[in-house]
Amino acid sequence: MRIVTPISAAEEVAPLAAAGADEFYCGIVPKDWTERFQSSGVNRRIFGNFSDYGALAAAIAAAHAAQARISLVMNAQHYTEDHVAALLKIAERFAEIGGDALIVGDIGLLSTLAEQGLPLRLHVSSLLTCRNSEAVRLYRDLGAARVILPRDVTLSEIATMARAVPEIELEAFVLNDGCVFEEGSCHSIHLPPKLGGPICLDTYDPAYARSDGAPLSDAEAARLKANDEAYRRFLWHRFSRGFTVSEDGYPFGPCGLCALPAFARAGLAAIKIAGREGRLERKLKSVELVRTIRDIVVGGAPEAEVLSHARGMRGAPCADGYMCYYRETAPPS
Amino acid sequence: MAVALSLSVTSVANAESLLARRDGVTRLQFGSEFCESLLPAPAQLRQMLTLAEANGLAFSLATPICSDHSVTRLRKLLVHLPPQSEVVANDWGMLHMLHADFPGLTPVAGRLICKQIKDPRLPSAQWATLYPHGVHGAPFVAMLRRFGVGRVEMDVAPYAAAEDLHSPQLRVSAHTPWGFSVKGRACRIGSLHLADADKFAIAGKCRRECLDYVAPMTRDGRDELPTVQRGNALFYRHNEAMTAALNDAVGAGYVDRMIFAGDWPGERP
Numbered sequence: 277m278r279i280v281t282p283i284s285a286a287e288e289v290a291p292l293a294a295a296g297a298d299e300f301y302c303g304i305v306p307k308d309w310t311e312r313f314q315s316s317g318v319n320r321r322i323f324g325n326f327s328d329y330g331a332l333a334a335a336i337a338a339a340h341a342a343q344a345r346i347s348l349v350m351n352a353q354h355y356t357e358d359h360v361a362a363l364l365k366i367a368e369r370f371a372e373i374g375g376d377a378l379i380v381g382d383i384g385l386l387s388t389l390a391e392q393g394l395p396l397r398l399h400v401s402s403l404l405t406c407r408n409s410e411a412v413r414l415y416r417d418l419g420a421a422r423v424i425l426p427r428d429v430t431l432s433e434i435a436t437m438a439r440a441v442p443e444i445e446l447e448a449f450v451l452n453d454g455c456v457f458e459e460g461s462c463h464s465i466h467l468p469p470k471l472g473g474p475i476c477l478d479t480y481d482p483a484y485a486r487s488d489g490a491p492l493s494d495a496e497a498a499r500l501k502a503n504d505e506a507y508r509r510f511l512w513h514r515f516s517r518g519f520t521v522s523e524d525g526y527p528f529g530p531c532g533l534c535a536l537p538a539f540a541r542a543g544l545a546a547i548k549i550a551g552r553e554g555r556l557e558r559k560l561k562s563v564e565l566v567r568t569i570r571d572i573v574v575g576g577a578p579e580a581e582v583l584s585h586a587r588g589m590r591g592a593p594c595a596d597g598y599m600c601y602y603r604e605t606a607p608p609s
Numbered sequence: 610m611a612v613a614l615s616l617s618v619t620s621v622a623n624a625e626s627l628l629a630r631r632d633g634v635t636r637l638q639f640g641s642e643f644c645e646s647l648l649p650a651p652a653q654l655r656q657m658l659t660l661a662e663a664n665g666l667a668f669s670l671a672t673p674i675c676s677d678h679s680v681t682r683l684r685k686l687l688v689h690l691p692p693q694s695e696v697v698a699n700d701w702g703m704l705h706m707l708h709a710d711f712p713g714l715t716p717v718a719g720r721l722i723c724k725q726i727k728d729p730r731l732p733s734a735q736w737a738t739l740y741p742h743g744v745h746g747a748p749f750v751a752m753l754r755r756f757g758v759g760r761v762e763m764d765v766a767p768y769a770a771a772e773d774l775h776s777p778q779l780r781v782s783a784h785t786p787w788g789f790s791v792k793g794r795a796c797r798i799g800s801l802h803l804a805d806a807d808k809f810a811i812a813g814k815c816r817r818e819c820l821d822y823v824a825p826m827t828r829d830g831r832d833e834l835p836t837v838q839r840g841n842a843l844f845y846r847h848n849e850a851m852t853a854a855l856n857d858a859v860g861a862g863y864v865d866r867m868i869f870a871g872d873w874p875g876e877r878p
Contacts, residue, residue, distance in 0.1 A: 315739040315740065317739070317740055352740075353726070353740070354725065354742050354743050354744075355743050355746075355748075356742070356743040356746050357743060357748060359743065360746065360748045382748075382749075383722075383752050384748025384749040384751065384752050385748060387748065387751065387752055406701075406702070407700070408675050408676055408677045408680050408702045410702030410705045410706040411700065411701050411702030412702075414702060414704075428795065429676075429811070430811060433676045433677060437677065456793055457792060457843075458674075458792060458794055461674070461721055461791065461792035461793075461842075462792075463724060463725060463727040463789070463791060464726070464727070464730075465726060465731070465736065465740065467730060467731075471730065471732060475728065475730065476791070476793075478730070478828055479828045479829055480826040480827070481826065481827055481828065482824035482826055483825045484824050485822065485824075485825065485874070487619075487823055489874065499801060503798075503801050503808070504797075506808050507797050507800075507808070510808065596806065597806055597810075603807075603810035603811070606806070609805075
């Protein structure tokens with residue numbers, strides 16, 4: 277299982293490769309794009325992008341020097357026809373400077389890129405919400421080499437897709453950044469904090485009502501209140517326990533380390549660390565965390581030993597299961 | 610103008626009275642766009658097919674994003690549909706399957722795959738223009754054509770104009786009066802009956818609490834589009850400007866079918 281790691285600067289490549297990253301991914305927002313479209317919407321992230329091809333070429337060279345592949349993200353929620361034309365130019369430029377793969381979140385763009393025959397692998401982004409074998413077959417038929425699964429899949433579903441279409445690579449999330457709604461079904465904008473920020477973290481206050489118009493009983497109101505309190509705890513964990521790290525600097529938040537044995541059995545090609553916008557230190561600790569457990573799994577350790585290591589690296593915060601991408605692997609409560 | 614009434618499994622028992630209360634309905638749209646747990650049972654589907662036939666209505670089955678397990682369930686539903694029935698697909702895998710295995714049915718692209726920014730919190734039209742959608746663009750239309758899709762379903766987005774609903778190549782249905790903004794798989798209300806350790810997991814055991822409760826949402830007392838969390842999705846209600854944009858789109862012939870939310874609390878016809 278190759279560890280796929282985010283970068284936002286060429287200088288991050290060498291230390292991350294040394295830490296254990298096998299592949300890299302990044303974004304670019306060229307100036308001519310922002311001038312033309314008046315937005316940074318080349319990909320899903322406003323920040324953490326390269327802005328010129330020189331720096332991107334340096335990142336590619338550094339990745340190749342470390343025997344690692346590098347992918348470019350084209351994973352905005354959707355693109356217009358004009359966007360697709362501009363993205364084809366970016367893809368051509370990326371291929372010219374030696375890039376390896378494109379991560380594509382729009383099916384029209386994916387199909388168009390496949391028709392171009394560029395010397396680039398095509399990876400299906402989690403934005404395309406591939407949740408069943410029929411979809412995997414479709415993306416295989418369109419020319420994709422890999423499907424990055426959405427965050428919201430079960431281990432059983434992953435294994436089923438892997439068995440059904442073994443000829444395409446699958447990649448799954450393993451660490452960081454927890455969208456609460458499905459990325460591929462999120463039609464909102466990450467607004468600036470003063471306007472509410474990401475919609476899943478906004479300060480919405482629910483006023484529950486019964487659908488049949490009857491008033492809520494006291495018992496119902498109490499259960500709903502308790503459920504919402506648990507939901508707020510879930511959000512806090514999902515967003516890195518209030519955006520904190522462990523004493524050793526390992527990031528809290530969504531984690532699939534305990535799923536690595538199941539990933540290995542399913543034959544997954546790659547595991548994804550999220551967070552292009554993060555600081556290098558966070559990325560390094562993320563790679564260190566994932567590599568440690570990945571190597572234990574690849575070394576053939578019994579699953580109980582893997583889980584013990586995985587849960588031990590950040591200590592007690594694992595206990596409630598709300599940080600687990602794959603809740604099937606949560607410690608028993 | 611064709612008029613569809615959208616109903617979910619919660620309305621099977623009183624579907625006839627709901628139909629009777631809205632004039633001009635030409636199509637019954639039944640199923641779920643948002644959740645696998647709300648796929649109907651075969652008996653419920655047959656009951657609604659019978660109702661549609663008895664009332665001379667065309668029929669559409671709405672389907673959500675599916676796991677393989679739900680694909681198997683869905684296949685068992687699709688065999689009950691009369692030829693040419695519409696299947697509203699919100700999952701590219703479903704379009705792939707329909708094209709390959711159910712060529713006698715009519716695929717429609719649902720509003721989950723017809724992506725556009727629909728954030729009820731946007732403070733101005735300028736925000737909406739930053740991220741124009743590509744539903745009518747050639748690359749997206751070519752993909753739909755590949756699967757024999759001739760109709761798309763769209764929401765009226767905040768700050769939308771009639772032109773946003775204009776497809777030169779495809780027929781357009783528009784949902785009204787509720788648009789959807791975001792959808793998750795970890796279900797807040799669906800966790801109501803679960804122990805804390807089991808809450809908000811995906812594919813958790815579901816008791817369909819979404820059919821019993823709705824949650825109007827406000828934030829910091831702001832005066833915004835009415836917003837409601839229902840089940841795993843967040844919806845907004847059209848304001849006057851959006852209703853006017855939809856009416857303009859209908860008047861211009863851009864939209865030839867309106868899909869009315871038939872079993873929303875407070876929206877029953």
